[in-house]
Amino acid sequence: MNQKRTGGYIALSITSIVWGTTWVASKIAVSKIPAFQMASIRQFLAGLSFVLFFMLYKKMKWPTAKQFAFLLILSILMFVGANGLSTWSLDYIPTGLSCLIGALYPLSVVLIEMIFFKNRNLSILTFVGLLLGIGGTFIVFYENAFHGVRPEGFFFGVFLSFIAMLTWSIGSIIIAKNTIKINPYYSIGWQMLISSGLLYLVALVSGKNIPLAQVPGSGWMAVCYLVIAGSLIAYAAFVYSMKTLPPALFSLYAYINPLVAMVVAGILLKEKLNLNILWGAIVTLVGVFIVNYSIRKNKKAVMAEPEI
Numbered sequence: 610m611n612q613k614r615t616g617g618y619i620a621l622s623i624t625s626i627v628w629g630t631t632w633v634a635s636k637i638a639v640s641k642i643p644a645f646q647m648a649s650i651r652q653f654l655a656g657l658s659f660v661l662f663f664m665l666y667k668k669m670k671w672p673t674a675k676q677f678a679f680l681l682i683l684s685i686l687m688f689v690g691a692n693g694l695s696t697w698s699l700d701y702i703p704t705g706l707s708c709l710i711g712a713l714y715p716l717s718v719v720l721i722e723m724i725f726f727k728n729r730n731l732s733i734l735t736f737v738g739l740l741l742g743i744g745g746t747f748i749v750f751y752e753n754a755f756h757g758v759r760p761e762g763f764f765f766g767v768f769l770s771f772i773a774m775l776t777w778s779i780g781s782i783i784i785a786k787n788t789i790k791i792n793p794y795y796s797i798g799w800q801m802l803i804s805s806g807l808l809y810l811v812a813l814v815s816g817k818n819i820p821l822a823q824v825p826g827s828g829w830m831a832v833c834y835l836v837i838a839g840s841l842i843a844y845a846a847f848v849y850s851m852k853t854l855p856p857a858l859f860s861l862y863a864y865i866n867p868l869v870a871m872v873v874a875g876i877l878l879k880e881k882l883n884l885n886i887l888w889g890a891i892v893t894l895v896g897v898f899i900v901n902y903s904i905r906k907n908k909k910a911v912m913a914e915p916e917i
Contacts, residue, residue, distance in 0.1 A: 617853030620846040625862040627846070629869025631839035632708045633877060634831045636699045641828030643817035644697040645808050650832055652688055653805035655840035659798025669795055679789050680799045683780055688804030690776030693811070694769045701766025703880045705871030706753055709746060709890055710770040712867050715900050716742045717778040734903040741896030748889030757881055794848065801840075860901070864894045 638647045663669045672680060691711075698707045716739055723731065754763060789796075812818040850859040867890055875882030 613853045617850045617859070620850040621854060621859055621862060623846040624843050624850060625865035626869055627838050627843035628862060629708070629866040630873050631835055631843070632699075632704045632866075632870040633873045634834045634839065635696055636704045636874065636878060638828055638831035638835065639696060639699050641825050641831065643812060643819060644700055645693055645812040645815065646818040647828075647832065648688075648693050648696045649805045649808035649812060651805075651835045651840070652692070652801040652808060654832075654836045656798050656801030656803075656805055658836070658841060659794065660802055663792065663795040663798060667792075667795075669792065672791060672799060676789055676791050677799075679787070680791075680796060681803060682783065683796070684800040684803040685807065686776045686780035686783070688800055689807050689811070691773045691780065692804070693808050694773035694776070698766045698769040698773065701760060701762035702770065703753055703760075704874035704878065705867060705880065705882070705886070705890065706749055707766070707770045708867045708870040709749055709893055710767070711774050711777070712863060712894065712897055713742055713746060714774050714778045714781065715897055715904075717775055718781055719900055719904065721778055721782060732903050732906070734906075735900055738896045738899030738901075738903060741899065742893050743896070745889045745891070745893030745896055748892065749886050752883065752885050752889065753881060794844075797844075856905075864898055867894060 635647075638651075641647075642650070664671075695707055695711055719731065719735060719739065750767065753759070760766070809818075847859075847862065850862075868887075871880075871882055871886065871890060874880040
């Protein structure tokens with residue numbers, strides 16, 4: 610095994626573990642800072658870091674008006690809608706369930722393309738994966754909703770998480786069907802930076818914000834972890850694994866993240882975790898894997914950058 614391949618596996622491990630734990634860090638952060646305000650702070654710091662790196666070190670130019678319009682649409686879908694709403698959902702539902710619903714986006718992409726774009730080039734394997742994904746998620750949902758103490762606002766949180774997943778899916782389709790000449794990682798930085806301003810406006814209008822001086826140290830520690838580990842270190846590791854490993858390997862992070870989130874949340878946050886929840890999560894992720902495999906096999910894959 611050459612050094613690059615070994616480094617790729619290490620990078621994949623970092624990506625999988627860190628992005629799984631960022632859901633737990635988000636859960637901790639929203640217990641200290643209102644969700645939209647926290648998401649705004651996180652996206653501003655991470656986005657500014659990306660943009661400054663590419664502009665000052667890589668000497669990239671400002672986006673054109675056409676590029677900026679495209680980035681604005683994506684920032685609304687991917688970071689205000691998907692990231693903002695999934696962060697808000699953590700006020701109401703367990704970390705693992707929110708993460709697992711987010712992992713369903715390839716399934717919703719298939720359904721959206723089938724219904725609205727008349728994509729009928731789907732195999733029996735695709736439908737098997739869809740059934741497994743939906744069935745596994747229902748098991749996890751049922752265990753959290755009807756066994757034990759159900760958190761207040763649980764169903765609203767599930768609704769928020771599903772809307773977040775759908776907006777991510779729509780953004781993924783837009784990315785796949787449109788080409789714009791801009792570095793994808795520079796694009797991510799601008800999307801985060803633009804969304805930070807929009808999320809801050811939402812926080813102000815909704816009245817869900819607090820003075821920064823009132824944010825406790827534990828809240829800032831969680832935000833720092835999200836920015837440094839989740840948005841910078843893990844993203845760099847993801848890019849490295851993507852360049853050094855085959856697609857079938859580097860994409861494994863998407864199936865590991867929810868399991869990491871569930872286990873870590875069970876240990877640190879004492880969230881409910883039993884065999885039924887774990888089996889439900891595994892069935893869901895097997896379903897997502899089968900759908901992705903069947904689409905790649907038919908050369909119809911729709912991919913987007915991961916939610917970070």
